[in-house]
Amino acid sequence: MAGHQALLFVLLTVLQPYASGAGAAKGKISAVFMFGDSIVDPGNNNNRLTEAKADFPPYGQDFPGGKATGRLSNGRVPGDMLASRFGVKDLLPPYAGDLELTDLLTGVAFASGGSGYDPFTSIPSTATSNIGQLETFFDYKEKLKDLVGEDEMTRVISEGVYFTAMGANDLLNNYFLFPLRRHQYDLPSYVEFLVSSAVNFTMKLNEMGAERIGFIGIPPIGCVPSQRKQGSRECDSLRNQAAELFNSKIAKEIDRLNAERNVQDTRFQGGNRGMLWKHSAKCSNIHSISACMSKCVRLYFLGQLSSYRKSLQHCG
Ligand SMILES: *[C@@H]1O[C@H](CO)[C@@H](O)[C@H](O)[C@H]1NC(C)=O
Numbered sequence: 001m002a003g004h005q006a007l008l009f010v011l012l013t014v015l016q017p018y019a020s021g022a023g024a025a026k027g028k029i030s031a032v033f034m035f036g037d038s039i040v041d042p043g044n045n046n047n048r049l050t051e052a053k054a055d056f057p058p059y060g061q062d063f064p065g066g067k068a069t070g071r072l073s074n075g076r077v078p079g080d081m082l083a084s085r086f087g088v089k090d091l092l093p094p095y096a097g098d099l100e101l102t103d104l105l106t107g108v109a110f111a112s113g114g115s116g117y118d119p120f121t122s123i124p125s126t127a128t129s130n131i132g133q134l135e136t137f138f139d140y141k142e143k144l145k146d147l148v149g150e151d152e153m154t155r156v157i158s159e160g161v162y163f164t165a166m167g168a169n170d171l172l173n174n175y176f177l178f179p180l181r182r183h184q185y186d187l188p189s190y191v192e193f194l195v196s197s198a199v200n201f202t203m204k205l206n207e208m209g210a211e212r213i214g215f216i217g218i219p220p221i222g223c224v225p226s227q228r229k230q231g232s233r234e235c236d237s238l239r240n241q242a243a244e245l246f247n248s249k250i251a252k253e254i255d256r257l258n259a260e261r262n263v264q265d266t267r268f269q270g271g272n273r274g275m276l277w278k279h280s281a282k283c284s285n286i287h288s289i290s291a292c293m294s295k296c297v298r299l300y301f302l303g304q305l306s307s308y309r310k311s312l313q314h315c316g
Contacts, residue, residue: 029086029161029212031107034079035133035205036165036216038113042077043070043094045113050126052113070094072113078216079109082163095136104144105156110136116170117197120180125173130166130201137208157209164201165216170194171242172221187242195249199257215254217247 034040038052045053053070054060060068062075071077079092088106093099095108110133114125122129128136145153175181175190185193202213221227222239229236 028159029088031105031156031160032079032083032086032088032092033107033137033160033162033210034092034109034111034165035130035163036111037115037127037169038072039168039219040077040079040109040163040165041072041094041111041113042079042092042109044096044109044111044128046070047096048126050114052125052127078165079111079163083107086161095140101147104140104147107160108140111165114169114173116166116174117194117201118170118174118181121170121174125169134201134204134208141208154209158211160210161212161214162205162210163214163216164205167194167198167218167246168221171218171239172227176239188245191242191245191249194246195253198250199253215250217250218243
């Protein structure tokens with residue numbers, strides 16, 4: 001299920017720490033927030049009744065202290081890597097965990113293994129749906145407001161960078177697994193539906209105060225061991241194509257949204273268009289698979305992060 005896939009992807013960032021940038025207060029990043037599925041869940045499912053959890057060995061075998069924290073990974077997850085590349089902190093904790101005020105002030109992850117942009121995806125996996133994650137974000141804001149006051153809460157929210165990483169479960173553990181969506185949609189229309197849902201999610205997050213939203217594309221899911229062809233172990237090209245289709249369509253949508261917002265919304269002044277971050281997706285050595293290492297996971301940005309632009313144009 002969801003947990004198995006997440007184990008396979010390690011995101012190698014090519015970002016420069018923020019400190020090397022031009023450093024205007026406007027571009028300041030003081031918190032990182034992560035929404036998504038098992039690829040980025042650092043342990044929000046630990047106390048949920050779900051198969052998509054990882055608070056036991058061998059998960060965490062390469063994590064500091066060899067501890068299984070609930071990250072569905074042998075080590076850190078992308079939210080940790082991004083937070084540390086931004087110079088915010090080394091680990092991005094799960095909102096469901098034990099947190100101190102400093103954790104709340106510098107960002108948390110709301111991601112839940114098994115989740116997706118399609119609300120149906122989260123039902124069989126009993127994950128927190130994408131809308132559920134937004135509700136949790138709302139709770140977070142209320143909690144922070146109670147602790148530090150509205151002005152400080154608003155500062156944290158506006159200085160945050162937000163990421164969303166979903167879609168793999170929608171394809172693998174929903175569309176290709178259960179008949180319901182296949183009866184309703186052919187593959188291109190289902191991808192359209194996911195893109196629409198992802199855009200709506202992004203817009204809601206934006207309405208809740210997120211100004212800079214990074215969009216993590218779907219990795220080459222046809223190359224995870226569970227999806228490889230019996231016998232030959234070749235990657236499943238249909239699943240990889242579905243992921244690519246989603247990534248190219250969402251890239252266009254993000255460009256469109258950015259273009260619209262430059263006109264309509266002064267918070268996005270500065271004329272930045274959506275930018276492309278490319279990361280290499282590396283397979284875990286557990287299965288010794290190198291084929292998907294050359295593929296890139298893409299991040300697209302809604303909003304303004306101009307000081308990062310230069311360092312992000314190549315694929316690691
Ligand atoms: C996204 O929002 C639009 C406008 O509210 C709506 O028409 C559409 O059905 C939504 N898409 C999904 C997949 O829910």
